Amino acid sequence: MNVVVRHQAEALAALGHSVSILSRRSTANQPRAMELAPGVILEFLDAGPATALPKGDHEHWIEKFSAQLAARPPWDIVHSHHWFSGMAALLVARKWGVPHVQSFHSIAADESTPLSAGERAESPGRMLGEAWLARESDSLVAISASEAATITGRLGGAVHRTAIVPPGVDSSMFSPSMPVDLAVQGDGRGYVLVAARLQPLKGLDLAIAAVAAVPAAIRPTLVIAGAASADYDGYVDELRAIAERVGLTDELELIGPQSRVNMSALFRGARLVLVPSHSETYGLVALEAAASGVPVIAAASGGLREAVADGVTGLVLESREPLVWADAIADVLTDPQRARQLSVAARERALGLKWARSAASLLEVYRGLLACDAPGRKLSTRSPGRTQHRATSPDVSFD
Template sequence: MDAVPIADNAGVRPLTVSLVSFHTSPLDLPGRGDAGGLNVQVLALADTLTARGHRVSILTRRHGRDQPERALTPGGAEVLALPAGPLGPLRKEQLPKVVAEFSDHLAALPTPDVIHSHYWLSGLAAQPVAAGLGIPHVLNLHTVVALKDEHRAPGDSPESPERCASERMLTRSGDTVAGSERERDAIIRHYGPAPERVHHIPPGVDTDLFSPARAANSPAPLRALPHGYLAVLGRVQPLKGQDLAIRLLAALPAAARPDLVLAGEPTLGQEDYATGLRALATSLGVAERVHFLPARSRADAAALLAGARLALVPSHSETFGLVALEAAASGTPVLAQRTTGLIESISDGESGILCDGRDPETWAREAARLLDDPTRLDGLSRSARDWAHNHSWEAHAARVEDLYARLAGATTSPVARI
């Protein structure tokens, strides 16, 4: 498959774009509730497309009385919170029941040139609307359930058959954007859409926000730790595998053991897993070295990553792994499993180290090799930063824009094959 070149938009007329993020608002704080990399990507895409001259609206479910019905992103894109079900957070198994109400409100809005859904629930709401209006529908799954179930964490519940069937239907009924080649391959292998309608467009990273210079803004108590700290950022749930990070910490030599920072909050329904992490740290004798922090603002997340000696991404699977790219931009090497999209978000030996399997002793040996070799760690930090600079939100948005233009007939010049 040919990569789409980064291009200006001189041959593309301004488009009206609806980005649908039904189950979580891009204005929500990543690491809290259902907010994560999806939120970061939708917000970055909206603001970059707006800067490129398009009119962008983000449609999300209104989930609280304090959530405004209309707001603006930092880049000026409109965020509309549409009613769907009761105000307040809903567990994931409750969300499909309110999709139809959200879809009705979506259909009543002015017709855009293209609708771009993020996550399967958004697709369920938006695909019938797009079909009824005769306009293009583009989908990002962000998490492919078939791939997730292949790498499910021990004890984690399988996803519903409804979700798998819905993802199959959605990917066969329109165009899908995949963040990694592994995600693209999984979609084609499990769901059977036409390969030419599944487009590999990797996400980007804000290298101004995520920078080594941010280390000076990390919390003073963490900067004062005698052996520094390792950082894990993300929602607390079995899929993200924070338990492996705690086991790794316990396997490191005690004399020079860094602390471990886990920043993020449990997804609704995963509170028992979060409680179990604290019990695990106690049982392994490292409770005093593990710091549980709430979800961080983007600026605080950047400071936390920049101040860490290593970033850990212990996920069982990732369709891409945005935190790994943010850590690299921060000049912080990453340790992760050699699996799924992490193979592409981390350049092994350049932006971090990929471990085979999930044995804590193996991970601890790899971490110790880096922590005990300042010259190698410093070199990896510099090459990680260089690696991250090859990924930008401008490049991501330009490629998505080219796809929109081709589907909506909004280009006056040939569009490269995706």
């Protein structure tokens, strides 16, 4: 979500628009505001303790964030990212008489759907809140057709108010053409990469078991880059215990969170990128791997079916059996010609997905709202061809 918010904001600013990103202050040393790029300001609002919070605890501070937001001068568009922000911002936007746009980025599992092993229960108000936002927001922006179907099917959002705005990728930063200088070199078998927040939803146990099942003679190192969230203290120890149980202790590298620059180098050096998530609204990691010219093996969940062209830019697996994944990994590693075909096709596809294109699609949504003088709503643009836009999101961190 952080990547999408930042890059769309920068691309909107490059088109001549003013963007403010508002987030809850999550560390004491965060400034009141900072410029991320010309025309893009990141501001921190005081709502709750200035520390990272488990996702379920954000709900307690929605009203405080809303009050801080309401004290500000209005923008022309309010675009909320994630349900916490929508709950804080929708009524404020109504008070200002400006349109409210909602993006979810993740949607709570239906009550009839079992939580994946180890997942925390959702905030009490989440499912009701998401449904309310889907009904009441002026526009709903999904990142994939899969997410759009969930918004209209499960949440009851109107089809005519739901737009699909796919993400882009920085194909200069994520590129196969730059030299690789990695801390994790491995041996001649190289490494496969997983880049994800460390939580059960991301299927890291499957990645560990799958690589462990690859024949020892060709088994690569598994590099996992990412941080555990506040909800999952001790999860790194759980992953190490899984690796010990399946015999991958010596071939597992948990390297923690990485900067975007370091991640681009990690992508370039990987032989494969694995995305075994139980659920993804799109799977931006898969797109960044594609831009880096690296084949992806992904789970057939949510938007990953759209992020990866099965058999063309990578493989999409219906099964979650580690042996099935191990066979797929081995097949690509032992067939250089196929690996190269996947790599070339992945890079070519990624080159057509620019952030400028994503921002232009988003701008069409905004312009459509500003052109519609809905009953009882006063809309305005402060200057011709220029939309002032406010994006709200929960805790964010940018490199």
